[in-house]
Amino acid sequence: MSTVRLTVAQALVRFLTAQYSERDGQRHRLIDACWGIFGHGNVAGIGQALVESGQGPGAPLPYHQGRSEQAMVHAAVGFARQRDRLSAQAVTTSIGPGATNLVTGAALATINRLPVLLLPGDTFATRPADPVLQQLEHPAAGDVSVNDALRPVSRWFDRVHRPEALIPAALDAMRVLADPARTGAVTLALPQDVQAESHAWPEEFFAPRVWHVPRPAPDADALARVADAARAARRPLLVAGGGVHHSRAEDALRALVDATGIPVASTQAGKGSLRHDHPCDMGGIGHTGTAVADDLARTADLVIGVGTRWTDFTTASHTLFQHPGVRFANLTISADDAHKMAGTPLVADARAGLTALTAALAGHQVPDTYREEYAAGRAAWERVVTSVLLPADEDAPPTQPQVLGALDAVVGEDDVVVNAAGSLPGDLHRYWRARSPRQYHVEYGYSCMGYEIPAALGVRLAAPDRPVWALVGDGTYLMGPTELVTAVQEGLSVKLVLLQNHGYASIGGLSRQTGAEGFGTAYRFRAPDGSYTGAPLPVDLAANAASLGLRVLRARTWAELRAALAEAREEPRPVCVYVETDPAPSGPPAQAWWDVPVAATSALPGTREARAAYERAVRARRRHL
Incomplete structure (x- = not known):
């Protein structure tokens, strides 16, 4: 059997470039690209292997530079969803904080059954010094590292302690990624010393391999x-x-x-x-x-x-x-x-x-x-939708549903609308008029704030000819705007719709509904009594987006918003449409209940009223047996 001598990292990169999925006779690259942020745990391993493999046009495994480890996973998940799980992306990080920053993204991928390959660096397998930088010293287990936090949020987890262990680990990883019933986050933890070790690999390991995605028929x-x-x-x-x-x-x-x-x-x-x-x-x-x-x-x-x-x-x-x-x-x-x-x-x-x-x-x-x-x-219901989406006065500030109405007026069948958290998913689910199967991209399995912007990048990479919109409120924006820099760097024409409503609108409403008085949900100065009920914070999120490299269009009214959205749709570079919304409730209330337990005892009258309403509603709950 002929062999080739490569490092573990070089072998892994070469292996990934030869993996394909196939369904209905159509073949796809299983691992399309690799996102990465480099530190001492992966720069000399995966980083060196990626640069040696080549990163020019037609690179065997293209590399994308991210700004946040969690956001890189979100981008890869957005890509995989747009590609119907037939293609995925890899994400590599250093050990320690880089690796643990993957946990939220991994949970989102696994809960939503969407494939992503995680390649975190890990502490030394050979233990030349103990402890090393960023090593977790577990008092009852010497082989535990921070990467073990990824086990419960991964559909498959393995740690490559020796070079030869890469072969079964990599094959198992591909098997799970391509399995429509099991897919999710797959983690291969790579000790930093093992990444750089040399090994004689059988050439057969690098032969093109096709993972067939079946369509099992019903019994x-x-x-x-x-x-x-x-x-x-x-x-x-x-x-x-x-x-x-x-x-x-x-x-x-x-x-x-x-x-x-x-x-x-x-x-x-x-x-x-x-x-x-x-x-x-x-x-x-x-x-x-x-x-x-x-x-x-x-x-x-x-x-x-x-x-x-x-x-x-x-x-x-x-x-x-x-x-x-x-x-x-x-x-x-x-x-x-x-x-x-x-x-x-x-x-x-x-x-x-x-x-x-x-x-x-x-x-x-x-x-x-x-x-x-x-x-x-x-x-x-269609009459209700029309009344909610269209304003009585086009020269007034829009409500949040009216923002969706303005967007509805300018999008076409090819547009993709990305959202995940806050009150927007509810409004989108009730009111959005989906025109095509891939237009509506709302992540609600994990409802993760900060998903929208990086996921829009992933969707754009998966569908470069489609207009892609990331809809975010100010709370979500402040959690993770940094991948806008990646959009600018990569020339990805994502369209950010940024709604300013001065806080966590969805949870604020839920807090008031459950008797918690909106506590800790508004973005305001402290009042003399210590509560956050003072003036709104003088934060200019539009200026922030501009500072990250986006063209910004400000809209004050519904008419201005519709015009700005139409202009943004034709903009070839990353663009932000910023609007301050009217916070007044609009549209009918929720048409069905959701169980959020209310404090059983309280000195607050509002909480006692909310508890009484909760006890009435919970009586309708039934077990289907």
Whole structure:
């Protein structure tokens, strides 16, 4: 067997360049690029290997320079989601704080089932000095390092203690990244001395390798049970989750509902599975859902979940589905999710399963009276959306939903809107009119503040011809604006929409609702009594964005905002549209409950009132058995 002598880091880089995924006969680079910040734990290993491999045009493993380790993971996750999990990116960091800064991003990737390869440096495997810089001295275990914090948030974790251990570790890492049922963050911890060690590697290790992504078909008996349940149901509802997008099953979903008339509600990850103007699209479901979707959910006798994890926002903390005889069926590629809600499991690829279900339901349609009911509810909600998105006075400062209305007026089918946290996900889920499957990119599995800007970079790298918008409030912006510098450096034309509302608007509202009086949620000076109720802080976030290299367009009114957004859409370089929003509540309240426990005893009248409301609401919670 012929061999080649390389360092561990050089071998890993060469191996990664030869990995491919394949689905439906189409091949993709499995590891598209590598983000990195270098320190003493990886600069002489992975860093040296990347520069030696070449970084000019057509580099075998292109490198992107990040500013924050967490943000680099977010960028890689945004990339992977836009590529339907068929391509991923790697992230390398030094040991110590660089590595532990990966934990939040790794949790986000794993919770959302999105692939990212983490390559943190680690302390010496040979222990030449003890302790070394940034080594964690654990009193009961000499082999623990800070990288072990990544174990619970990774779908696969390995530490490469010796050069020859790289071969099984790297192969296992690719196997998990390419597995649609298991994918998430994959961590290969790389001790800094081992990275630089030389080893004779078999040439076979570097041969091109294709990881086939299967489309498993549903079990025939399980399919028959679900089809029988659908034929017997009078009020079926299909809930589309993120698995519809990951499987590229949108056409199969549309074929099913066109044939049967079953209405579709969507989770945050599943929004856009049907176009907003399809007659069977009821919009978002759950606490942030639409009135029509939630009304249908309350009376549904069969709920078919497709590619959903059934989180508490979707189920309204198990208070939403109230039909006495409601039953569930779960079409998902994950056997772990298939049994949730005591549902009939249909373990399969979403596209393959929907296609099979359409065939099994040939000739079946929902009752005409049901179609008429949900069509009327859909029309009524569309009137609500129009009234919320469009202002009565175009020369007044816009509310937050009206910002979305202005954006809705200028985007096309190719635009991608990125968001993750605060009150924007709720407004987007209720009101956004998704025009295409990839337009709506809201990360709500982890709802991580600071995701939006770096994720927009990742989306832009994955889809360089698409206009990409990052929607952020001031709270999120202040947590992580630094990757705007990366956008400028790389010439990535992301479009930042920056909303100034002087604090954490979403949590402020929740705090007041639960009797905590908005404590610690406003960006204001301290008042004489010590509370943060003084004047708003004189922070100019637009000037900050300009200082990082963006062109900034300021808008004071809705009319100015719409014009600025239209101008930003045509801007070839990174641009920021800044607007101070009217904080007055707009739009109807949440259409379904969400469980946030309230203090059981309190001297505050507001808290006691909130507790009484909580006890009334929690009575509707039920276990589906």
